[in-house]
Amino acid sequence: MSPSKFLGIPANFSSHGGQVDHMIDVVHWFMIALFVGWTVFFFYCIIRFWHKNNPKASYDGVRSHLSSHLEIGVIIVEAVLLLGFAFPLWAARVDNWKEVQNLNPNRVRVVGWQFGWTYHYPGSDNKFGRTNPDLISGTNDLGIDYTDPNALDDFTSPILKLPVDQAAVLNIGTKDVIHNYCIVPMRIQQDAIPGRQIPMWFTPIKTLETHVVCAQLCGEGHANMVGSMEVVPKDQYDTWFKSQTESALKTNSPKPPAVAMINP
Amino acid sequence: MSSHSTSITEHNDHDDSHHDDHHHELGFIQKWIFSTDHKIIGLQYGITALSFLAFGFYLMMVMRWSIAYPHQPLPEWMSWVFTDGWKARWLQDGKVTGETYNMFGAMHGTIMVFLGIVPLGFGAFGNYVTPLQIGAPDMAFPRLNMASYWIYLLGGLVMCSSFFFEAGAAKSGWTNYSPLAGFADGQVVNQWLAGQTQWLVGLVLLITSSLLGSVNFITTIINLRVRGMTWMRMPFFVWSMLVTGFLLLLAFPPLEAAGIMQLMDRVAHSSFFMPSGLFTKSEGLADLSGGGSPLLFQHLFWFLGHPEVYVLLLPAFACVSEIIPANTRKPLWGYKSMVYSVLVLGFLSFVVWAHHMYMTGMGAAVSTFFQTTTVLISVPSVVIITSMLISLWGGSIRFTPPMIWACAFIPMFGIGGLTGLPLAFNLADLHLHDTYYVIGHFHYVVAPGILFGFFAGILHWYPKITGRFMSKTLNHLHFWPTLICMNLIFFPMLVQGMAGFHRRWYNGGDAYLSKAADSVNVFGNTVAQHIDLNILMSSGAWLMAFFQIFFIINLFTSWKFGKKVTSDNPWDATTLEWATPTPPGHGNFTKEPITYRGPYEYSRPDCDADFLPQWTEPKRSHTLDTAVVSQEAASSKA
Numbered sequence: 003m004s005p006s007k008f009l010g011i012p013a014n015f016s017s018h019g020g021q022v023d024h025m026i027d028v029v030h031w032f033m034i035a036l037f038v039g040w041t042v043f044f045f046y047c048i049i050r051f052w053h054k055n056n057p058k059a060s061y062d063g064v065r066s067h068l069s070s071h072l073e074i075g076v077i078i079v080e081a082v083l084l085l086g087f088a089f090p091l092w093a094a095r096v097d098n099w100k101e102v103q104n105l106n107p108n109r110v111r112v113v114g115w116q117f118g119w120t121y122h123y124p125g126s127d128n129k130f131g132r133t134n135p136d137l138i139s140g141t142n143d144l145g146i147d148y149t150d151p152n153a154l155d156d157f158t159s160p161i162l163k164l165p166v167d168q169a170a171v172l173n174i175g176t177k178d179v180i181h182n183y184c185i186v187p188m189r190i191q192q193d194a195i196p197g198r199q200i201p202m203w204f205t206p207i208k209t210l211e212t213h214v215v216c217a218q219l220c221g222e223g224h225a226n227m228v229g230s231m232e233v234v235p236k237d238q239y240d241t242w243f244k245s246q247t248e249s250a251l252k253t254n255s256p257k258p259p260a261v262a263m264i265n266p
Numbered sequence: 267m268s269s270h271s272t273s274i275t276e277h278n279d280h281d282d283s284h285h286d287d288h289h290h291e292l293g294f295i296q297k298w299i300f301s302t303d304h305k306i307i308g309l310q311y312g313i314t315a316l317s318f319l320a321f322g323f324y325l326m327m328v329m330r331w332s333i334a335y336p337h338q339p340l341p342e343w344m345s346w347v348f349t350d351g352w353k354a355r356w357l358q359d360g361k362v363t364g365e366t367y368n369m370f371g372a373m374h375g376t377i378m379v380f381l382g383i384v385p386l387g388f389g390a391f392g393n394y395v396t397p398l399q400i401g402a403p404d405m406a407f408p409r410l411n412m413a414s415y416w417i418y419l420l421g422g423l424v425m426c427s428s429f430f431f432e433a434g435a436a437k438s439g440w441t442n443y444s445p446l447a448g449f450a451d452g453q454v455v456n457q458w459l460a461g462q463t464q465w466l467v468g469l470v471l472l473i474t475s476s477l478l479g480s481v482n483f484i485t486t487i488i489n490l491r492v493r494g495m496t497w498m499r500m501p502f503f504v505w506s507m508l509v510t511g512f513l514l515l516l517a518f519p520p521l522e523a524a525g526i527m528q529l530m531d532r533v534a535h536s537s538f539f540m541p542s543g544l545f546t547k548s549e550g551l552a553d554l555s556g557g558g559s560p561l562l563f564q565h566l567f568w569f570l571g572h573p574e575v576y577v578l579l580l581p582a583f584a585c586v587s588e589i590i591p592a593n594t595r596k597p598l599w600g601y602k603s604m605v606y607s608v609l610v611l612g613f614l615s616f617v618v619w620a621h622h623m624y625m626t627g628m629g630a631a632v633s634t635f636f637q638t639t640t641v642l643i644s645v646p647s648v649v650i651i652t653s654m655l656i657s658l659w660g661g662s663i664r665f666t667p668p669m670i671w672a673c674a675f676i677p678m679f680g681i682g683g684l685t686g687l688p689l690a691f692n693l694a695d696l697h698l699h700d701t702y703y704v705i706g707h708f709h710y711v712v713a714p715g716i717l718f719g720f721f722a723g724i725l726h727w728y729p730k731i732t733g734r735f736m737s738k739t740l741n742h743l744h745f746w747p748t749l750i751c752m753n754l755i756f757f758p759m760l761v762q763g764m765a766g767f768h769r770r771w772y773n774g775g776d777a778y779l780s781k782a783a784d785s786v787n788v789f790g791n792t793v794a795q796h797i798d799l800n801i802l803m804s805s806g807a808w809l810m811a812f813f814q815i816f817f818i819i820n821l822f823t824s825w826k827f828g829k830k831v832t833s834d835n836p837w838d839a840t841t842l843e844w845a846t847p848t849p850p851g852h853g854n855f856t857k858e859p860i861t862y863r864g865p866y867e868y869s870r871p872d873c874d875a876d877f878l879p880q881w882t883e884p885k886r887s888h889t890l891d892t893a894v895v896s897q898e899a900a901s902s903k904a
Contacts, residue, residue: 009764011697012792026694026764033684040655040680047658048673051594052665059595059869059876060660069600069652076648080641088637088691089630095696097630116547135543135551145545178546179446180560182625182700186766187788189697193625196445196560197541200627212788213778217625217700217768219439220446222364225771228778 005030012187015212015233017205018094019189025087032079095203102203107169110162113144114174114181114194114216117223120144121162125155125247135177144177148254157250162214162231164206165239171203182217185231191217206233292852302408303852307415308394309731312724314419315386316821321426322377323814325370327807332362333774334804356434367772368437369461373425375440376465379574380472381422383716387581388476388514389418391723392483392507394731398843399501401492401861401881403853406485414478421471428461428468436465439770441571444539444563448531449546457533466529473522480514483507492842494861498605499880501841501865502598505605506584509612510577517573517616524566531558539563561626568619576615578712580608582679582719583650586672589726590654592839593669594661595876597866600653607646607653614643624695633692640690647683651676662869662876666837667741671722674749678718682710685760703763706756714752721745721817729836733848734828740820747813754806758799765796774800840879841865 004027014023050056111122111130122144124130131146131153138145146153164170174183176194183202184191187210192202214229234242292301301307328344339345339360345353356366397405405411428435433454438447442465451460458464487508491500527538535555542556591598598604620628620636628636655676663669685707688694698704721744728736766789767775775797780790835844843850845859859881867878 006764009761010792010796011764012766012788015788022693022697025691026688026697029688029691029694033687037677037680037684040652041677044655044658044673044677047655047661048663048665051658051661051663053595053662056660056662059662061596061869061871063596063599063660064656069656072652073645073649077645080644083691084637084641088693089634092633092637092692093630095693096628096633115545135545138545138551178544179449180443184700184766184768186697186792191625191696191699193627195626196544198627210788211786213790213793215766215768215778215789219368219443219770221450222368222437224368225364225773225775226777 005034014187014189015206015208015210016188016190017207018091019187019204021087021091022189025083025091028087029083032083036076099201102169102171105169105205107171107203108164109171109173110164111144111173111175111199112162112183112194114176114178114183114220114227115143116178116221117216117227118160119162119183119214119216119227119229121159122146123157123159123243123246124152125157125250126244127152127155131156138177154254155247155251156254157246159246160230162229163239163242164231164233165236166206166209166233168236169203169205171201173199173201175199179220180218181220181227182215183229184215184217185212186215187212191215193218209233209235300412302404302412304393304397304405304408304411305731305850305854307411308390308392310415311385311389311393311418312391314415314422315382315390318377318381318422319383319386320814322374322382323811325374325377327811328362329367329370329374329772330804330807332367332772334800336773336776337361355432362772364772365434365437368439368770369429369434371770372436372439372442372465373429376425376436376469377422378712379440379578380469381418381425383578383712383720384476384574385418386720387578387584387716388479388483388507388510389415391581391585391720391727392479392510395727395843396483396504396507397486397490398846398850398854399504399841399865400487400490400495401842401845401855401859402486402490403855405482406490407482410478410482414475414482417471417475417478421468421475424464424471425468428464431459431461431464433460433462435461438462441564441567442466442528443567444528444531444558444560445541445544447528448540449549449552452549460532463529463532466525466532469525470522470529473518473525476514476518477522480511480518483511484515487511492859492861495842496861498602499861499864502587502601502604502608503584503841505608506580506587509608510580513573513577513580513612513615517570517577520566521570524563528563561623564623564626565620568622569616571622572619573612573615575708575711576611578716580611582675582716582723583608585719585723585726586654586675588839588841589668589672589722590657591866591868592726592837593664593666593672594658595664595868596657596661597864597868598653599657599659600649601864601866604650604653607649611643611646611650614639614646618643621690624692625699628692637690637692644683644687644690651680651683666725667736667738667745668722668726670741670745671718671725674745675715675718675722678710678714678749678752679716682707682712682715685710697766698763700768701763702759702767702769705769706759706763709756709759713756714749724821726837727843728824728828729831729848730843730846731849732825732828733831734824734826735831735836736820736824736828740816744813744816744820748810751806751810751813755803755810758803762796762799765792767793767796835879838875838877840867840877842880845879845881 006023006026014020109124113120129152131150133145134147135145137147146156174192174194176196181194182191188204190202190204192200210233212231214231216227331340340362433451438450451462454460487504530536531538531540537555537558539560540554540558544552587598617639621640689698725736775793778790778793780787780794785791831848834848842859846854847856861880862884863880865880869876870878
């Protein structure tokens with residue numbers, strides 16, 4: 003059993019999550035090896051060199067260079083962890099947007115607020131409409147600017163819905179304070195920093211239904227800021243997406259009857 | 267200068283106590299309250315810090331109730347401290363609310379770090395022991411030292427008094443990130459009466475206090491070392507304090523600046539850390555000049571925050587590395603490499619801060635830098651902990667009360683240090699960032715690590731301070747249950763963290779729980795599997811509180827009733843603090859000591875006794891010393 007499984011890591015549902023788990027396991031094996039080594043040495047010492055077992059202490063103690071070898075060993079393992087795992091895999095998360103573009107990802111804006119999440123989908127044109135905090139109102143809680151033609155088919159959702167086996171880019175933002183959008187089964191999270199839109203991407207590999215955690219203290223309701231997420235089969239997603247887009251177009255398009263009244 | 271080597275013997279021949287003539291008797295207030303004596307100030311720091319630690323512990327006990335039993339009212343045995351007005355304001359049907367939890371959480375962190383551990387390690391141990399170990403009569407600036415303590419006390423009282431404000435104390439985490447901290451308590455008309463403002467005022471005072479302290483320590487260690495106390499004869503304790511002093515001097519001012527900037531955001535409506543276009547439910551579009559950066563605050567905070575970790579840790583290293591040689595009866599193994607490691611550690615601690623910010627949207631280049639430095643800093647830490655461990659080999663170990671704490675420190679700190687490793691990697695943090703794994707990690711470092719080191723230190727120097735030993739029986743009643751409870755509290759945190767439980771949930775994950783048995787909610791089911799650990803951890807915490815009573819009893823009763831010491835050097839130790847009378851008077855030494863050798867000369871093959879103190883004049887038979895003495899003649903220093 004791997005250390006992460008032993009400690010209770012939940013199942014992984016994303017394409018890169020296996021790498022995260024693998025790295026956590028490798029580091030934990032290394033930690034366990036060091037800890038067991040130290041502990042065995044420690045208990046041996048406190049028994050063997052208890053003053054009743056060893057009345058006269060040695061002035062020199064250990065004379066070998068074993069500890070230097072240990073140090074070098076630690077440095078080598080850490081170098082491997084950095085160069086072999088940490089650097090390249092992190093670069094794949096944040097430094098390869100051109101390749102992610104080629105995966106034809108679904109894009110969703112995720113907007114945090116005290117205390118919930120709203121998801122802004124770009125609609126069938128795949129372009130987000132402009133937003134402006136001045137326009138935020140009871141019916142338009144993200145302040146979407148409907149004078150922007152790109153906004154007409156935009157729709158919002160209280161739940162994050164994504165198709166399986168297709169890359170997703172979530173632009174994480176916030177209306178008020180710092181939040182953090184954390185999908186534990188997807189092994190991904192990103193702070194929502196006021197004034198910024200920060201992308202994070204992943205590919206769900208299995209369908210699921212899960213809670214999403216707000217992972218940064220955001221006020222008295224922080225513990226109850228539960229997000230919802232569903233990964234569904236592609237056809238189911240397409241049907242939902244189409245119906246949402248259509249109803250958004252219906253509500254948001256400039257009303258033709260109004261034009262008719264001005265020019266009778 | 268050249269006369270020193272010849273005057274050593276002459277000087278030692280004076281066996282009188284002419285030193286006392288320099289001092290007249292001081293009144294009670296001057297002696298115990300407004301004292302400029304580093305030992306009294308050290309004790310003041312110690313008692314104050316322990317009181318704050320107890321208060322911080324109490325806050326945590328209330329929080330742990332809320333985590334374990336979010337649907338049950340706070341029981342009487344914890345809520346009796348609250349007045350009725352307080353209960354009405356901060357409890358809802360007797361239950362802890364999210365707001366109250368956040369307030370307690372923010373203050374728990376702040377109190378433990380800034381009012382508890384730093385003053386105990388640096389203020390108390392540093393103040394009491396450092397001048398004694400370098401043979402100085404006092405700190406370089408005794409009045410500055412007194413000012414440092416009183417400003418610290420004022421800062422602490424200012425912070426804690428905010429509990430009595432209408433809006434309560436600070437409630438935005440001990441990290442106090444803007445804009446949350448900027449908005450919090452915004453409804454209070456007079457901002458000077460808001461806890462969130464007073465937190466900043468208190469912080470500025472506390473940093474001012476530690477700046478005064480650090481300047482004093484650095485000057486003292488550089489200038490007031492007694493004759494013969496060359497750099498490499500300084501006990502490791504003194505090296506640790508020197509590095510800690512530099513960390514305080516260089517790392518704390520950025521947060522003082524940040525604190526003042528955030529204070530201006532609150533009281534003068536500036537926007538250093540507040541961006542434009544913020545929209546909150548309660549206030550609508552925030553009325554701000556805007557244009558500030560929330561990330562700037564995080565950078566300034568963690569530029570302090572990470573060196574801060576070593577400000578907490580190094581004094582504990584310092585205590586343990588004095589106790590191990592004295593109780594293994596052999597020199598500290600690898601003293602030189604430990605000294606170099608602590609210097610490297612101090613330096614590196616300034617360039618790792620952004621690993622607290624991996625999830626803020628960090629690109630590949632910046633994260634490569636911070637991951638590398640973070641991993642590098644583990645190397646000197648491993649050198650130090652390994653050296654302590656290897657020091658046990660070949661010893662003749664006496665399990666005195668301080669030694670059992672020092673021994674437990676090693677594996678406990680080991681867990682704390684090792685669990686930091688996965689957190690050093692950005693990729694692993696995608697899962698572990700801000701989970702209970704992080705909480706488990708740093709609490710293993712601070713609670714069973716650093717605090718164990720401090721308990722060891724208290725037991726070790728107590729006979730010097732009071733002339734009496736602390737009780738062995740009471741210590742056993744304190745030590746073993748505390749060791750077990752610590753692990754009951756913090757090991758399950760690593761498990762919950764791995765499962766994805768995040769910190770700062772006042773209901774311990776109740777909101778995420780899938781209640782239906784056939785739920786398919788992945789995270790909901792994970793929470794359901796692990797949520798009962800909350801009860802185990804909380805029970806461990808309350809149980810541990812009970813066993814601290816034995817320590818408190820021991821600390822105060824031994825002062826009067828403990829077993830008396832029979833010599834000034836009850837542990838047969840080698841460093842200079844044991845050359846003083848017990849307890850040391852104002853001015854410390856009855857005659858100025860001279861240092862002839864390194865700090866840990868135990869069980870030398872050329873000696874009959876198993877220890878050779880730094881101040882013992884060399885005899886001809888000490889062949890190893892003749893080299894040292896001639897070396898000193900060449901490079902003697904005042």
